[in-house]
Amino acid sequence: MASEKNRRRPLIHWVLFSMRMVLGGIFSFSAWSKIMSPQALADAIVGFEIIPESIVLESAIMLIWLELICGIFMILGLWARATVIVITGMLTLFEIGLISVVVRGIEVNCGCFGQFSEMAVGWETIIRNMVQLVFCASLLYYGSWKYSLDLIVKVRQRIKQGLPGWRSN
Amino acid sequence: MNSKETFLQISALILFACIATWVELQVIGAPPEIVFLREDKLYSHLPAEGVQTSGKDRGEHGSETTTLPTVDKYCADNKCDISDLLAVIYISIGTTKNLFESGEAQFIDARKRDDYVEGHIPYAINMPVISFSSGWPDEIQLLMKELRAVVYCDGLSCDASQLVAKHLVRYGFERVLIIELGFPGWEEKGYPIETGEGDA
Numbered sequence: 001m002a003s004e005k006n007r008r009r010p011l012i013h014w015v016l017f018s019m020r021m022v023l024g025g026i027f028s029f030s031a032w033s034k035i036m037s038p039q040a041l042a043d044a045i046v047g048f049e050i051i052p053e054s055i056v057l058e059s060a061i062m063l064i065w066l067e068l069i070c071g072i073f074m075i076l077g078l079w080a081r082a083t084v085i086v087i088t089g090m091l092t093l094f095e096i097g098l099i100s101v102v103v104r105g106i107e108v109n110c111g112c113f114g115q116f117s118e119m120a121v122g123w124e125t126i127i128r129n130m131v132q133l134v135f136c137a138s139l140l141y142y143g144s145w146k147y148s149l150d151l152i153v154k155v156r157q158r159i160k161q162g163l164p165g166w167r168s169n
Numbered sequence: 170m171n172s173k174e175t176f177l178q179i180s181a182l183i184l185f186a187c188i189a190t191w192v193e194l195q196v197i198g199a200p201p202e203i204v205f206l207r208e209d210k211l212y213s214h215l216p217a218e219g220v221q222t223s224g225k226d227r228g229e230h231g232s233e234t235t236t237l238p239t240v241d242k243y244c245a246d247n248k249c250d251i252s253d254l255l256a257v258i259y260i261s262i263g264t265t266k267n268l269f270e271s272g273e274a275q276f277i278d279a280r281k282r283d284d285y286v287e288g289h290i291p292y293a294i295n296m297p298v299i300s301f302s303s304g305w306p307d308e309i310q311l312l313m314k315e316l317r318a319v320v321y322c323d324g325l326s327c328d329a330s331q332l333v334a335k336h337l338v339r340y341g342f343e344r345v346l347i348i349e350l351g352f353p354g355w356e357e358k359g360y361p362i363e364t365g366e367g368d369a
Contacts, residue, residue, distance in 0.1 A: 039339075040301075043332070047299075047332070057200065058190060061194065065185070070182065073182070079182065081175055083182065085175065086179055086183070107281060
């Protein structure tokens, strides 16, 4: 149903493509800014007072790698739907953490962009996250993966099977 | 795209991240452990071995105090020398006053800026935890590694001094101290207080 509507509204492909690039860019940049100093992110996470200190460093490193992998996959459009779901999960967890910090009145830097993040967690950070969640929801709902590796792979598979190309999907 | 395929891809993404995490931890190794101890004569009525639970005891004046092991006890139990450890030591107000008068220490206020401006130990530099979030704060250039670094916040109910102390140890300070009762303990004794922005 969504793909039927998409064919009649080509503009939405470009909007969704932009959202995909923005999300992929944000996550890739975020991971790149932290990858050389995971301890800094670990310290920021300690400030949130949510995760036990004994596993904070491991959690920080895992988060950085997940951000990087998802960011790159998102830009390339590889396993795009799965990547959006993982990113949605991460953003949801971040949002819960951010709201919890603001409500408890804890002054802490979110550590989102490593050395480039100087702002304390506040409502601006929460709203910024919400916008990204809206992007994810849009991508999942419309399911448009224009200019993605997934689409290229799908078309080639169909051609190999002797089926018509993507315009007939 | 079917759900099973999506589920497998999600699992694969998480697995890649786990593998990368494991590899990085093998490469960087475990960070050196920073040990928190208390000076030997701090509230001597407490047992030297500390208390097994995470609770806090009441000191002489009804204030809370730490139950960390003393330096001597820890070194005896672990057959080590204090010089081999990355240790942060909790000190009493009396020791703090001695260090203040001797000029052998530099004081770091780990509280928020507003609290620092309202009142702080004279010549203390304000470095709240958040100032370390984007790398080393500019104020750290004002510190000298030859002098002891004494960190304080609002006493045992406040974690800021511990977090700042860890950062200073990682920066390279060999012996970092924390005032156990914090600024409230200093103020209660009627010792000198400075207000305003200070030097930093």
